[in-house]
Amino acid sequence: MSRKAPEIDLKSAETITFRGFVFLTKTKELRTVDGKAVNLRSQTAEVLSVLAARPGEIVSKDALMQAVWPDTFVTDDSLTQCIADIRRAVGDDAHVIVETLPKRGYRLNADPFGAADANAAAGAARARTRFSRSGFILAALVLVAAAIGAYYGAETWRAAPVRSSAMPRIAILPFDDMSTGADVGYLSDAVAEGIITELARSKTYAVIARNSSFRYRDQPADTRQIGDELGVDYLLEGSQQKIGNRLRVTAQLLNAQDGSHLWANTYNREIGDLFVVQEEIIRTLADRVGRRIQRPLPKSTAAQVSALHYHLMGIAEMRSDFTAAGNQLLRQLSLKAIKADPNAQFGYIGLAWSYRHDATFGWHEHEHNRDDALKRAAEYADKALLLAPDDAEAHHVRARIHTEAGEIEQALARYNQAIALNPSNSNILHGSTDPLLYIGRTDEAIDRIEQAKGIDPFHPDLLHWQMGWALWEKNDCRAALAAMRKMSRIPSGAHRMLAGIHACLGNDREAKDALAVFLQDSPGQSISQQRSEWEKVWTAPGSLDRWIEHMRIAGLPE
Known part of the structure; x- marks a missing residue:
């Protein structure tokens, strides 16, 4: 597809200054105010040049794409990477210098005065000291606070992530558990996690990763605030309640921009219908953006849901206690999952992870050596894949095992399958960078790290x-x-x-x-x-x- 560059009126200033940096508009060079060059890729410099031509103004994504890649079809990821490169070069962790305006574009927040060259820019910076004493003290306090926050990573907010595609963005919030007594926490986050995975796979929405959307658990927050922080168009929230062998699920879709309700429904089913309920919610959400999903309803039995329950309990234990003891508990719960349903993949995935952890961290060396642990991990992962070839987590754990065994090409192939099956899982994207870095494909690894940040604004x-x-x-x-x-x-x-x-x-x-x-x-x-x-x-x-x-x-x- 061909693009024609739009007409962009360049400002007359030959330099643009921002936060201790100077961009020379004619040569498209980035320097510090003391004249030291900052290396940028050519395309990154082109993107910065377009933004610098209109400092303080919002430049749409389309305008940037057309200006930098006028005769080439590229995906939005190319622009995302260039924006990330600029921010990394100038230390813009909080996205203040290059600001993202959700659904609108980007804005370069340059200093409110120009300079003829780098030395003049430094002189202009010195001229700031003519501010009133009170203004100087206030500015100093703000800069100190910003520096402390940047150094320790203690940011109190983040700019909305850059879109990675033209699809509408959605966040699935953790469902409230309304169960009582022994039924509390029985299914943990099964409903919401299942919707995240399957909705991302259907590619009707760009789905925010669990790590970010679940941070709002038990936190009162305004819908519009969540929408702004995550950079999404829609939010799905709901509740689940187990009463004996019955399951009650409520779900409602909200417009993240104004908080209005777009759809709501309640499902009263047998416990074994959990996966059917997930599928019905996913189909409804797909219909809302004009794309109908047509595929057979998933297999769903009470035994399978019970196996999922034990699996989720084991994973939750490892998240809270990543130790040899926590790993042993994961193994025990995985065996219970297999006993509940030997034809479900969940227990085998858990066992594969537990033996992979043994091999990687040297746990339980009295039981088996590293090679034996990896062999057992591979056997359980292969069993899970045989039972559920479309399970992203089964491909993920197998990819990790391939990596530990030095089987890099096999690892990359598995990671690619896992990412295709669940594009919203930032952990899979992160894991896939290990083999890329081992073999020197560093730029690809950086791209995937940035992708993971894009779908996981509050990433670990x-x-x-x-x-x-x-x-x-x-x-x-x-x-x-x-x-x-x-x-x-x-x-x-x-x-x-x-x-x-x-x-x-x-x-x-x-x-x-x-x-x-x-x-x-x-x-x-x-x-x-x-x-x-x-x-x-x-x-x-x-x-x-x-x-x-x-x-x-x-x-x-x-």
């Missing part, structure tokens, strides 16, 4: 950790350190990556301190052990040797 700190690794791979270790510092708390396991980044920057003392924190929880690590573990997996040219060098600088024993 793990994405910052992964971005730190990706930027270390690109030898952009200053940016890698900035990514790691965005974590609200750097866990002990991440201090090894932090040590490698400090070593890359020549911060030898900080590298040794970070590695010491890592070794407190992971004693016995050595250079030879890491080389043996990764030499068949980490095949990106020069990466493992460079990593070993940085570990030596940090003080890891041979």
Whole structure:
């Protein structure tokens, strides 16, 4: 498809300044106010040039696409990546410099005055000190607060995520559990999670990831506020209540812009009809955007729902207690799931995860070694895939096992299937970057990290950790350190990556301190052990040797 560039009137200013940076409009160069060049990809520089031509104005996505890619058909993801590149280059974590206006476009919030060149920009910055004393103090307090928030990742809000497609966006909120007595929590979040997965697979909506939409559990919040924070057009909320063998589910669709009700329904069914209820809700939501889903109603029995119940209990345990003890409980509940329904995939998925954890973290070494644990994990994952070839989580765990075994191409193929089956799962997108980074496809990994952020606005700190690794791979270790510092708390396991980044920057003392924190929880690590573990997996040219060098600088024993 061909695009024709729109006419965009360039401002007369030769430079645009914002937050300590200067963009030279003629040469499309980004510099700091003291003249240091900031590298940008050519397409990223083109996007910034279009925004800089209209500072303070909203530039639509279509205008940006037509200006930068006039004769080429590209997806919205290309623009999303360029916007992310700009924000990363200028440290715009809060999306204040390049602002997203949901459904409208982007705006470059430049300083309210121009400068003829970089030196003049610095002089103009100095001129700000002529403000009144009270104005200066207020501005200083705001800047200090912003700096503290950026350093520790303690942001109190986030700009709405950039759309990754033209589909309407929807968030499925956690359903209230109205059950009483022994029935409370029986199905946990089964209804809402099932709708997220299946609705994302149907590709009628771009569905926000569970991690972000479920953060509103038990929190009073205005519909429009949630819509703004998540950048969605619609919200689905509801409740579930189990009474004996009966299930009552209510659901209502809301317009996220004004809070108006668009549709509501109540379902009174047998407990075994859980998956049928999910499917009926999904079909109704699809109809609301003019796309009818026609497929057979899913298999649904009380035994299958019981197996799902045990599986969800096990996963919840691991989320709250990611330890050897929590993993053992996951295994026990997975065995109960298989006993409840040996023809359902859920218990086998749980067992595959538990043995994968054993292999990765060295848990239960008295029972089996790493290779035996991976073999058992693979057998259970394959069983789950045989029973449910369209289950995204079954493909996900198999991909993880392939990665641990050094079977990188098989891992990438499984990840691609898992992403196709559930595009709203940010955990799968995040996991898929491991094999990409191992073989040196770093830019693809960064793209997927940004995709995960786009569907998961309140994403976990793990994405910052992964971005730190990706930027270390690109030898952009200053940016890698900035990514790691965005974590609200750097866990002990991440201090090894932090040590490698400090070593890359020549911060030898900080590298040794970070590695010491890592070794407190992971004693016995050595250079030879890491080389043996990764030499068949980490095949990106020069990466493992460079990593070993940085570990030596940090003080890891041979």
